[in-house]
Amino acid sequence: MPTHEKILLKNMERPGYGGTLPEYLAVGGYEAVRNVLGKVPPAEVIERVKRSGLRGRGGAGFPTGLKWGFVPKDSGLPRYLLCNADESEPGTFKDRQLIERDPHQLLEGIILAAYAIGCHRSYVYIRGELVYGASVLTRALHEAATQGFLGQSVLGSGYDLTITLHRGAGAYICGEETALIESLEGKKGMPRIRPPFPAVRGLYQSPTVVNNVETLCNLPHILTRGPEWYAAIGTEKSKGTRIFSVSGHVSRPGNYELPLSVTLRELLLEHAGGVSDGRALKAVIPGGASSPVLTPQHLDVGMDFESLAAAGSMGGSGGVIVMAEGTCMVQVGEVVARFFHHESCGQCTQCREGTAWLHKVLARIERGGGRREDLDLLLDVCDNMTGKTICVLSDAAALPIASYLRYFRDEFEAHVRERRCPLAA
Ligand SMILES: Cc1cc2nc3c(=O)[nH]c(=O)nc-3n(C[C@H](O)[C@H](O)[C@H](O)COP(=O)(O)O)c2cc1C
Numbered sequence: 001m002p003t004h005e006k007i008l009l010k011n012m013e014r015p016g017y018g019g020t021l022p023e024y025l026a027v028g029g030y031e032a033v034r035n036v037l038g039k040v041p042p043a044e045v046i047e048r049v050k051r052s053g054l055r056g057r058g059g060a061g062f063p064t065g066l067k068w069g070f071v072p073k074d075s076g077l078p079r080y081l082l083c084n085a086d087e088s089e090p091g092t093f094k095d096r097q098l099i100e101r102d103p104h105q106l107l108e109g110i111i112l113a114a115y116a117i118g119c120h121r122s123y124v125y126i127r128g129e130l131v132y133g134a135s136v137l138t139r140a141l142h143e144a145a146t147q148g149f150l151g152q153s154v155l156g157s158g159y160d161l162t163i164t165l166h167r168g169a170g171a172y173i174c175g176e177e178t179a180l181i182e183s184l185e186g187k188k189g190m191p192r193i194r195p196p197f198p199a200v201r202g203l204y205q206s207p208t209v210v211n212n213v214e215t216l217c218n219l220p221h222i223l224t225r226g227p228e229w230y231a232a233i234g235t236e237k238s239k240g241t242r243i244f245s246v247s248g249h250v251s252r253p254g255n256y257e258l259p260l261s262v263t264l265r266e267l268l269l270e271h272a273g274g275v276s277d278g279r280a281l282k283a284v285i286p287g288g289a290s291s292p293v294l295t296p297q298h299l300d301v302g303m304d305f306e307s308l309a310a311a312g313s314m315g316g317s318g319g320v321i322v323m324a325e326g327t328c329m330v331q332v333g334e335v336v337a338r339f340f341h342h343e344s345c346g347q348c349t350q351c352r353e354g355t356a357w358l359h360k361v362l363a364r365i366e367r368g369g370g371r372r373e374d375l376d377l378l379l380d381v382c383d384n385m386t387g388k389t390i391c392v393l394s395d396a397a398a399l400p401i402a403s404y405l406r407y408f409r410d411e412f413e414a415h416v417r418e419r420r421c422p423l424a425a
């Protein structure tokens with residue numbers, strides 16, 4: 001098993017570590033805030049994050065420093081930093097662990113990001129279901145404020161920051177950054193048409209950066225240990241470590257923090273203990289339910305953003321779902337399509353109607369009522385749902401289904417031919 005240093009999960013794996021402020025301070029917590037605020041100019045902080053090569057961990061993998069650089073300095077409007085703690089992608093549960101087990105690491109990351117972009121009011125948008133996480137963050141915010149890490153002139157630096165926790169109601173679409181902004185403004189969480197992008201006109205029509213929990217948690221380490229240290233981990237274009245949430249038919253499900261140079265084989269076989277009950281591997285979803293599926297032929301693919309894209313899938317949210325031989329891919333498709341249909345906000349016809357069609361046709365095939373023309377119909381619907389809508393939820397629904405048909409067409413055909421699910425017990 002390759003050796004590696006954990007960065008984000010390190011503190012919480014220390015025996016007895018509870019994530020309180022005294023415990024965080026005892027392991028060097030808030031050192032970056034002490035050394036950066038009022039001492040390193042914000043533009044230099046952005047430069048260091050650019051040099052680190054850090055890319056967003058929320059789904060798209062966009063370079064973090066570059067995104068911050070898009071925020072106009074002279075708009076005369078307040079700037080906002082929003083922490084995306086909505087963690088909605090099926091198969092993904094890493095942000096939850098970061099929030100619940102080491103909340104001050106996240107708060108320190110938020111303070112550093114807010115300072116870098118000149119924001120004085122930041123919000124954490126947390127998924128409604130994360131009741132415990134919200135209570136942990138509430139306690140941590142109180143601790144940080146009473147010890148001078150938040151509020152007026154943080155640690156005497158002259159920099160002011162307030163962080164407010166906002167609880168969502170548990171809609172997948174509210175994880176999409178513009179829907180999150182709408183929801184935070186008190187409206188229904190529906191994505192906005194871009195441009196303008198949030199960096200220019202986001203929350204309350206002011207410059208806004210939205211960053212994922214894991215992305216922000218990397219910042220204290222990058223700013224303490226230096227961008228070159230961080231950039232030496234991972235691959236040429238995918239730097240640092242990533243937390244992979246491994247679930248499904250696997251011996252040791254859980255969150256694994258590994259350098260982005262890890263392969264799927266190493267992650268599954270060496271770290272997660274391989275497929276459970278000694279069964280053969282059938283398929284793997286490498287980046288949450290919206291990512292196209294991979295098969296055993298892809299086991300040597302790198303888990304970095306580029307290698308997964310080259311293999312026809314994506315890194316997405318880092319949620320790795322393992323499926324053993326015997327899993328029905330039509331049923332997987334039905335479940336995935338049902339989810340996206342339920343979560344579509346309904347603004348775009350292609351998404352609203354397309355997700356409904358996908359679910360309806362897949363359910364029909366699974367129940368033995370499939371027609372021969374259904375398979376091409378599914379591909380046609382997928383094609384019409386891709387690249388044509390306000391946000392990429394529509395693509396996220398279509399691309400996985402098309403991939404199940406690409407790799408498992410025989411199985412779909414067998415369902416139609418035999419008028420039943422051949423894998424049903
Ligand atoms: C439908 C949809 C759902 C999303 N859900 C999440 C989510 O739960 N958490 C998250 O961080 N990003 C989510 N994203 C990505 C965000 O829109 C955004 O890109 C991300 O928060 C940016 O942070 P990053 O640059 O740190 O990755 C979602 C995107 C889409 C299209």
Ligand code: SF4
Pocket residue numbers: 173190191343344345346347348349351352389390391392393394
């Ligand atoms: S693609 Fe779907 S979720 Fe996104 S805006 Fe359109 S209807 Fe809403």
